[in-house]
Amino acid sequence: MQDFDVIVIGAGAAGLFCAGIAGQRRLRVLVLDHSEKVAEKVRISGGGRANFTNRDIDVRQPHKHFLSENPNFCRSALSRYTPADFIELVQKHGIAFHEKHKGQLFCDRSAEDLIQMLLRECEAGGVQRWQPCAVKGVRVSGESTYEIDTDRGTVTSRTVVIATGGLSIPKIGATDFGYRIARQFGLRLVEPRPGLVPLTFDGDGWVPYANLAGLALPVQIETGGHVSPHAPPLRGSLPPEGTPSALGRPGGKRKNLVTFHEDLLFTHRGLSGPAILQISSYWRDDTPIRLNLAPDVNLTEALARAKVTSRKLLANELASVVPSRLADAWVQQDADWQRPVAEATDKALARLAERLSRWEITPTGCEGYKKAEVTLGGVDTRDLSSQTMESKQAGLYFIGEVVDVTGWLGGYNFQWAWSSAHACACAIPL
Ligand SMILES: Cc1cc2nc3c(=O)[nH]c(=O)nc-3n(C[C@H](O)[C@H](O)[C@H](O)COP(=O)(O)OP(=O)(O)OC[C@H]3O[C@@H](n4cnc5c(N)ncnc54)[C@H](O)[C@@H]3O)c2cc1C
Structure with a gap:
């Protein structure tokens, strides 16, 4: 021996x-x-x-x-x-x-x-x-x-x-x-x-995004932080990247919130890229993740400005702040968004800004240990x-x-x- x-x-x-x-x-x-x-x-x-x-x-x-x-x-x-x-x-x-x-x-x-x-x-x-x-x-x-x-x-x-x-x-x-x-x-x-794993999304809810496979863009992504009805809105203030304890806000309104600024990648099965891999380690089953797909722009203001200055279709206007493939797919979700920006109602524009800068989706799972x-x-x-x-x-x-x-x-x-x-x-x- x-x-x-x-x-x-x-x-x-x-x-x-x-x-x-x-x-x-x-x-x-x-x-x-x-x-x-x-x-x-x-x-x-x-x-x-x-x-x-x-x-x-x-x-x-x-x-x-x-x-x-x-x-x-x-x-x-x-x-x-x-x-x-x-x-x-x-x-x-x-x-x-x-x-x-x-x-x-x-x-x-x-x-x-x-x-x-x-x-x-x-x-x-x-x-x-x-x-x-x-x-x-x-x-x-x-x-x-x-x-x-x-x-x-x-x-x-x-x-x-x-x-x-x-x-x-x-x-x-x-x-x-x-x-x-x-x-x-x-x-x-x-x-x-x-951990550090792609997240999957199945069913009807994913249909509008299924054709976006291969698309990559920088986003702000977050999970956790039960949002109370009195919590301040996310838009406009980007919290620093950090861990739950660093980001728990006073008053317990957005405790355990985790945020990253990284690239997102659409795949055939769901979402990946550094943004998703990072957030996946904090994500818990049956809880949503929230994404700001245009983190460097105040979309509400940009769309309000475009409404008075632009003759473009809303999708073309959006394409100046997000990739055009995403802009095209995004406006398909609402008939009110498929028209020139000048003709869109303030409500429709506000809904669009909210939806793009606070896209909330719940993964159905992750790709598991094989990935x-x-x-x-x-x-x-x-x-x-x-x-x-x-x-x-x-x-x-x-x-x-x-x-x-x-x-x-x-x-x-x-x-x-x-x-x-x-x-x-x-x-x-x-
Ligand atoms: C695709 C991929 C990319 C990555 N990229 C990075 C990166 O760029 N930077 C980074 O910091 N981390 C990265 N990681 C994570 C990093 O590789 C691991 O955290 C790190 O290798 C862990 O080191 P370890 O020695 O603990 O385990 P490992 O490096 O996994 O080594 C474990 C060893 O134990 C052996 N072993 C397992 N079971 C048995 C057994 N029953 N009997 C005998 N031997 C056994 C295995 O064969 C293996 O050789 C990546 C991981 C993956 C999967």
């Missing part, structure tokens, strides 16, 4: 990073993964260029960009291994990168560069990697030794790190392994659900140390996406993988 100081299960972002650091601390490390290919999710991330971190992470206020039952849990790890630390490593390996927008950093060439960097770091630490290697079971033997049955035999270690990620994209190897191990050792779980970029929920942080990622079960650690910490779209999830892996790798006793 081969013995190691650390056995890491999962050769993805968090697992490889943790293994490299632990190995370089002179611990004897084995990484196991049931997939044939290493770090497949890194390979497909960021459209093949891996959005590997985000410069805008505010480590003092992690609740701004991370979802968790305890959003402060990630603060310690994130502040001890920051985006700047990871950028330094990327630079040390000579990987060229660029900032796309909102602090998002991508490899210039390919995500493959990042995988090679992680593998070189493992090599520098003398890490052994067995792949593909299925793990059949984990058990404790004696006081402090773990025995792991694999299809290459049984291996032992005093420390086990679970880095098997979440349930997203099962076709490249995602499993519920981490959750099963957590349950086996009596740890609590926060119910997993798909979700992340899994929300996971191992309950109440059963983990925020300093070390060790669980209540001594010697058993959880890092990366398997933990109930989920970031926004934009490099936040990889940064959590690096930071939690670093916290764990540095804490494992020599």
